[in-house]
Amino acid sequence: MPGTARVDARRNHDLLLAAAREAFAEHGTDASLRDIARQAGVGIGTLYRHFPTREALLEALLRSRFDALRDRADELSQAPAPGEALLTWLSELAAGSVTYRGLPESVMTALRDDRSQLHASCAAMRAAGGRLLDRAQAAGEVRGDVTAAQLLALAAGLAWAGEQSADPVAMIRQLLSIAMQGLATR
Amino acid sequence: MPGTARVDARRNHDLLLAAAREAFAEHGTDASLRDIARQAGVGIGTLYRHFPTREALLEALLRSRFDALRDRADELSQAPAPGEALLTWLSELAAGSVTYRGLPESVMTALRDDRSQLHASCAAMRAAGGRLLDRAQAAGEVRGDVTAAQLLALAAGLAWAGEQSADPVAMIRQLLSIAMQGLATR
DNA sequence: GAAAATACGGAGCGGTGCTCCGCTCTGTCA
DNA sequence: TGACAGAGCGGAGCACCGCTCCGTATTTTC
Numbered sequence: 554m555p556g557t558a559r560v561d562a563r564r565n566h567d568l569l570l571a572a573a574r575e576a577f578a579e580h581g582t583d584a585s586l587r588d589i590a591r592q593a594g595v596g597i598g599t600l601y602r603h604f605p606t607r608e609a610l611l612e613a614l615l616r617s618r619f620d621a622l623r624d625r626a627d628e629l630s631q632a633p634a635p636g637e638a639l640l641t642w643l644s645e646l647a648a649g650s651v652t653y654r655g656l657p658e659s660v661m662t663a664l665r666d667d668r669s670q671l672h673a674s675c676a677a678m679r680a681a682g683g684r685l686l687d688r689a690q691a692a693g694e695v696r697g698d699v700t701a702a703q704l705l706a707l708a709a710g711l712a713w714a715g716e717q718s719a720d721p722v723a724m725i726r727q728l729l730s731i732a733m734q735g736l737a738t739r
Numbered sequence: 740m741p742g743t744a745r746v747d748a749r750r751n752h753d754l755l756l757a758a759a760r761e762a763f764a765e766h767g768t769d770a771s772l773r774d775i776a777r778q779a780g781v782g783i784g785t786l787y788r789h790f791p792t793r794e795a796l797l798e799a800l801l802r803s804r805f806d807a808l809r810d811r812a813d814e815l816s817q818a819p820a821p822g823e824a825l826l827t828w829l830s831e832l833a834a835g836s837v838t839y840r841g842l843p844e845s846v847m848t849a850l851r852d853d854r855s856q857l858h859a860s861c862a863a864m865r866a867a868g869g870r871l872l873d874r875a876q877a878a879g880e881v882r883g884d885v886t887a888a889q890l891l892a893l894a895a896g897l898a899w900a901g902e903q904s905a906d907p908v909a910m911i912r913q914l915l916s917i918a919m920q921g922l923a924t925r
Numbered sequence: 926g927a928a929a930a931t932a933c934g935g936a937g938c939g940g941t942g943c944t945c946c947g948c949t950c951t952g953t954c955a
Numbered sequence: 956t957g958a959c960a961g962a963g964c965g966g967a968g969c970a971c972c973g974c975t976c977c978g979t980a981t982t983t984t985c
Contacts, residue, residue, distance in 0.1 A: 559951055562963060586942070596965030601943070661903035699917070706900040707914055714896030717847040718888075728893055731885070735921025745982055748932060772973070782934030787974070 581654035626681035636694030650712035767840035812867035822880035836898035
């Protein structure tokens with residue numbers, strides 16, 4: 554998309570992205586889209602033309618991060634200890650969830666709705682996590698009765714619980730510790 | 740409050756409660772209050788006079804249930820197996836969370852804000868769960884580094900994850916199974 | 926039946942997401 | 956360089972939201 558559009562369009566695109574990043578960071582993923590347009594110095598119509606849905610805006614902000622998480626999973630699937638690798642990946646996944654309040658909900662919604670602009674990158678990330686899970690299960694280090702969807706739901710649930718707490722990072726770490734012990738075989 | 744008010748007031752109170760129960764069940768805890776008033780055949784002002792906040796409405800609908808859960812915890816604290824008792828209680832807690840979508844969030848919000856009308860009953864329930872937890876920890880059946888607040892956050896997080904899934908009941912059961920194994924000592 | 930107390934209802938305010946369309950500005954081509 | 960097609964812009968407008976405020980209606984009391 555860069556280069557192919559008019560220069561004013563490209564400029565507004567970038568201004569909107571910057572404003573959205575700030576607004577989501579401050580007010581969570583349900584920040585006012587009007588405020589974002591205002592902050593970008595742009596009309597509300599312009600925002601909707603560049604990003605027809607809120608998911609499209611989130612996708613533009615998060616795609617690279619989700620892709621990185623997917624690559625990270627593939628990288629970790631070469632690690633010697635499959636169980637440890639899964640723990641590492643889950644930790645990084647959960648850690649990233651604190652950037653925008655409401656992000657776990659957005660991810661779960663995107664996974665449920667394949668028309669969502671966020672769907673593709675989330676699904677790719679889940680698939681990569683699933684491969685990590687499969688390997689840990691094959692190695693006998695993780696309970697066999699757990700699916701990738703459940704794993705993602707678990708991570709999202711813990712991240713959500715963190716959001717609700719006074720110290721999200723500490724809460725997530727503790728809940729993750731419990732969850733990992735719960736995932737281990739017997 | 741029953742008997743002490745005007746008969747029309749008492750009637751509208753009950754109509755509102757019935758409409759709210761239905762609306763929350765259908766649309767979750769963030770159902771439109773205007774719709775609830777409309778459904779009750781009452782003005783929006785009347786709704787706000789009877790229930791000044793959404794939490795007040797929820798409290799009226801849930802107080803008895805929370806009280807029952809508190810009593811249940813006290814009853815279970817006499818059970819022979821403290822760990823099993825905790826599992827039973829958590830299961831019942833999580834099971835109740837599926838009645839209204841968004842309920843886990845309401846509970847966590849209420850616990851965080853002691854001015855909320857829901858706060859008292861939620862806090863009492865958490866305290867009762869905490870006693871159950873203490874006993875399980877004293878018996879050496881549950882990890883010592885877990886607090887009542889974390890336990891509630893965990894339960895709410897799993898319930899929230901269930902809400903996001905296609906089959907909430909099955910998802911909650913599975914996540915709870917993982918969580919319980921994670922809570923057990925080593 | 927009159928007076929006092931209480932409750933009612935909805936217009937109205939500022940906010941939201943989202944659409945639609947007249948106008949502006951940019952890139953292109955003669 | 957100047958004109959023109961069309962891509963891009965912006966905000967008025969719609970329907971909804973939570974919430975307040977106050978003139979009116981109803982119930983209770985005397």
